[in-house]
Amino acid sequence: DIQLTQSPSFLSASVGDRVTITCRASQGIGSYLAWYQQKPGKAPKLLIYAASTLQSGVPSRFSGSGSGTEFTLTISSLQPEDFATYYCQQLNSYPLTFGGGTKVEIK
């Protein structure tokens, strides 16, 4: 099974900061990686698919990069509505797996 390791697991940042979250896969998954945002009590929301493609309606301050085993999610200028938990997910092979999550909190 493919394991995904996200880092950091917790991040404290201020509005306007540039934020980067890393997701490492235990084996190569090409570009079969998605990023989701989840706010408390809500279902996850797809932000990025195929490692770097922005889902329709998602602000351009979000971007994704990487391929193979190392991926990043970057928020160029953190906004108040971005404080949430972020998850990566591999879609290369079953069983599909999620990373452990990164909680982004207000400094």
Next chain:
Amino acid sequence: EVQLLESGGGLVQPGGSLRLSCAASGFTFSSYAMSWVRQAPGKGLEWVSAISGSGGSTYYADSVKGRFTISRDNSKNTLYLQMNSLRAEDTAVYYCAIKGGIAVAGSFDIWGQGTMVTVSS
């Protein structure tokens, strides 16, 4: 509008059974693979199971294999998760999600609101 509405959650004793349903609307249900994802209280997301559009292929996480069964009724636009031999560690919010097609590289682009399952005596 595309919608997914889960139901069937509740309190069940260890060793018991429960069947979750996910009613879909606003899209051609049979054209899409579907999945169940769960989230234990205060924990991260865990993929549980998936099923192809036709229902002919199914996939499970090791943690539920042999206990849970995913199925679908394309005539009713409904996805199911039959959960047997439930354990305390199955306590979670269960979400159904559309495994999107090529347009989103198979990502989960639409999610339901979730249904809570509590396994406790």
